[in-house]
Amino acid sequence: MKRGIRSYVLRQGRTTPSQQRALEQLMPAYGIEYRPALLDTRALFGRTVPLVLEIGSGMGETTARIAADNPGTDFIAVEVHGPGVGSLLKRIDAQGLKNLRIIRYDALEVLEQMIADGSLAGIHLFFPDPWPKKRHHKRRLVQPGFAALAARKLAPAGVLHAATDWPEYAAQMAEAFDAEPLLARAAEARARPSTKFEQRGVKLGHEVRDLVYRRR
Numbered sequence: 001m002k003r004g005i006r007s008y009v010l011r012q013g014r015t016t017p018s019q020q021r022a023l024e025q026l027m028p029a030y031g032i033e034y035r036p037a038l039l040d041t042r043a044l045f046g047r048t049v050p051l052v053l054e055i056g057s058g059m060g061e062t063t064a065r066i067a068a069d070n071p072g073t074d075f076i077a078v079e080v081h082g083p084g085v086g087s088l089l090k091r092i093d094a095q096g097l098k099n100l101r102i103i104r105y106d107a108l109e110v111l112e113q114m115i116a117d118g119s120l121a122g123i124h125l126f127f128p129d130p131w132p133k134k135r136h137h138k139r140r141l142v143q144p145g146f147a148a149l150a151a152r153k154l155a156p157a158g159v160l161h162a163a164t165d166w167p168e169y170a171a172q173m174a175e176a177f178d179a180e181p182l183l184a185r186a187a188e189a190r191a192r193p194s195t196k197f198e199q200r201g202v203k204l205g206h207e208v209r210d211l212v213y214r215r216r
């Protein structure tokens with residue numbers, strides 16, 4: 001994918017002292033360093049089970065909950081925002097989650113460089129930044145190039161599960177995913193715990209849409 005325009009802007013934001021401590025002390029245990037080389041997930045988790053990658057885990061409540069509820073699946077969360085990474089590290093530690101690791105880096109680079117083609121059982125993309133202003137639409141993560149990249153990384157029958165509370169972005173996602181030959185709309189709906197960003201949208205009266213596709 002052509003890069004240059006990022007889907008995020010790193011704002012300073014407030015990192016609490018405990019998030020900062022988590023970043024310093026827990027990252028070596030539960031974090032994965034970004035490297036432009038394929039990840040050896042068997043060595044990382046010590047087993048070979050279905051692997052799900054989450055893009056933009058935010059503060060990580062939903063990520064940790066899904067990992068706790070699915071001990072037979074391994075999860076990699078990718079997030080750029082320091083306070084969010086710190087917060088998820090604390091949850092991994094407090095809940096003793098053995099099946100969840102985090103990478104603090106641009107998820108597109110991680111997908112391209114660290115994840116083998118055809119290797120993911122699932123990709124979670126819950127409430128990516130909607131970038132509502134027209135001049136910012138180019139920052140949206142879901143573009144045709146993203147659909148192709150995600151499809152390529154999924155194993156056959158692997159699931160791409162996206163959600164948004166921004167109807168016009170949902171339409172853009174559906175258009176991009178429908179146009180990708182390797183993806184087919186899944187017949188079944190997929191349940192998931194609600195996320196922090198979603199709850200904010202729902203309070204504002206936004207309608208939430210889930211999009212679920214399977215790799216052919």
Ligand SMILES: C[S@@+](CC[C@H](N)C(=O)[O-])C[C@H]1O[C@@H](n2cnc3c(N)ncnc32)[C@H](O)[C@@H]1O
Nearest residue numbers: 007008056058079080081106107127195196197
């Ligand atoms: C609107 S928030 C949603 C967070 C969470 N999924 C939720 O629903 O509460 C989007 C998140 O995606 C992260 N993000 C955006 N672009 C990203 C990228 N290219 N790689 C990794 N994280 C990214 C942002 O830092 C932000 O935390």
